[in-house]
Amino acid sequence: MIRLRSFVLLLAVTLLAGCASTSERDTTDPKKAAEFNSELGLRYMVQGNHELAMEKLLRAVEYDSRSINAHHYLAELYRRLGHRDKAMEHFRRAAALAPEDSAIQNNYGVFLCAEKRYDEGEKRLLLALENPVWPGRDKAYENLGQCMDDKGDVVKAERYYREALKVNANLSKSLLALAKVSQQQGNYISARAFLQRYSALAPHTPQSLWLGVQIERELGDRNALSSYGMSLRNNFPTAEETQLYLKSK
Numbered sequence: 001m002i003r004l005r006s007f008v009l010l011l012a013v014t015l016l017a018g019c020a021s022t023s024e025r026d027t028t029d030p031k032k033a034a035e036f037n038s039e040l041g042l043r044y045m046v047q048g049n050h051e052l053a054m055e056k057l058l059r060a061v062e063y064d065s066r067s068i069n070a071h072h073y074l075a076e077l078y079r080r081l082g083h084r085d086k087a088m089e090h091f092r093r094a095a096a097l098a099p100e101d102s103a104i105q106n107n108y109g110v111f112l113c114a115e116k117r118y119d120e121g122e123k124r125l126l127l128a129l130e131n132p133v134w135p136g137r138d139k140a141y142e143n144l145g146q147c148m149d150d151k152g153d154v155v156k157a158e159r160y161y162r163e164a165l166k167v168n169a170n171l172s173k174s175l176l177a178l179a180k181v182s183q184q185q186g187n188y189i190s191a192r193a194f195l196q197r198y199s200a201l202a203p204h205t206p207q208s209l210w211l212g213v214q215i216e217r218e219l220g221d222r223n224a225l226s227s228y229g230m231s232l233r234n235n236f237p238t239a240e241e242t243q244l245y246l247k248s249k
Contacts, residue, residue, distance in 0.1 A: 034064035042073050045080070053077055068098045072107070079111060087111060095124070102127075102134040106143065113147035121147050138168035145177060154181060172202035180211060188218045204231060210241035213248075 041056035054077060060070035075090035091108040098104050109124030125147065128140045141164035148157035158181050161174040179194035192215050198208060212228035229249075232242040 030063045031067070034060040034067040034070055036060075037063065038067055038069040038073055041070070041077070045073065045077050050077065050081060066097055068094055068101070068104070071097065072104050075111070076107065084115065088115075099127075100131070102129070102131045102136060102140070106136060106140050109140075109147070110143055113143070113150065116150075118147055118151040118153075138164050138171060141167060142171055142174050145174060149177065154184070157181070170201055172198050175201070176208055176211075179208075179215075183211060183215055183218075188215050191215045192219065204235075206232060206236040206239035206241040209236070210244060213245055 037056045037060035041053045041060060044050075044053035044056060053073075057070055057074045057077060060067050061074070064070070071090045071094035075087050075094060078084075078087035078090060088111070091104075091111055094101075094104050095108050105124050105128035109121045109128065112118075112121035112124060115121075122144060125140050125144045128134070129137055134140075141160050145157045145160035145164060148154075148160060151157075158178065161177050161181070164171050164174045165178075175194050175198040179191045179198060182188070182191035182194060191211075195208065195212055195215060204212075209228050209232045213225055213232070216222075216225040216228060229245050232239065232245050236242050
C-alpha cells in the first residue's frame with residue numbers, strides 16, 4: 001500500500017511583531033516572559049536553530065511551568081530531535097493544560113500514530129475534530145486516514161480520507177490514498193478518477209505513476225498505460241517502481 005509518509009503537524013508560527021526591539025527584561029510578569037520566550041523558541045525552531053530554540057523554550061518553562069505553548073513547542077522540538085520520551089512528556093503536559101486546543105490534540109495524535117500507538121492517536125485526532133469551526137479539520141481527517149492506513153485498517157482509513165475530502169476536495173494525499181484503496185478493491189474506474197484528480201493538484205511520483213500503470217492495465221487503456229510507463233522511464237529511471245514496470249511489460 002502507498003504510504004503517505006508525512007503526517008500533517010499544525011504549529012501556529014506566531015512571530016512577535018516587536019522582537020527586534022523587545023527584551024524579556026521589559027516585563028516583570030513571568031507569564032508574559034514565558035510567552036515571549038516560547039514565541040522566540042518557535043521562531044528559532046522554524047529557522048532550524050535548534051540550540052537557541054531549546055534554550056528559549058526551557059527558559060519559558062522556568063518562567064511558567066504551566067505555559068501551554070512552551071510545552072507544545074518543546075514537544076515538537078524534542079520530536080524533531082528524536083527524543084521521543086521527552087516529546088511524549090511535553091505533549092502530555094500541553095494536552096492536559098489545553099484539552100480543547102485542536103492543534104495540540106492533532107499534533108499529539110500525529111506523534112502517537114508515528115509511535116504506532118494507533119488507537120491512542122486516533123482518540124487524540126478525534127478530539128481535535130470536536131471543534132466544528134477549527135480550520136484544520138481537513139488535515140486532522142487526513143491524519144486519521146494515514147494513522148489507520150498505517151495500522152492496516154483499510155475500512156477506517158477510507159472513511160477518514162473521504163471525510164477529509166468532504167471538508168477540502170483538494171487534498172492530494174487523500175486523493176492518492178483513495179486511488180490506491182479503490183485499486184486494491186478492484187474499483188478501477190474510481191481509482192482512475194481519484195488519480196486524475198490527484199495529478200491535477202500535485203506532481204506525479206514514482207508511486208503514483210506505478211499506480212496509474214496498474215490501473216490502466218486493468219482497464220485496458222494501452223495509451224494511458226504507455227504514458228505512465230514513459231513518465232516512469234524518463235523521470236525516474238532508477239526508481240524501484242520503474243524497475244517493476246519494466247519487468248512487468
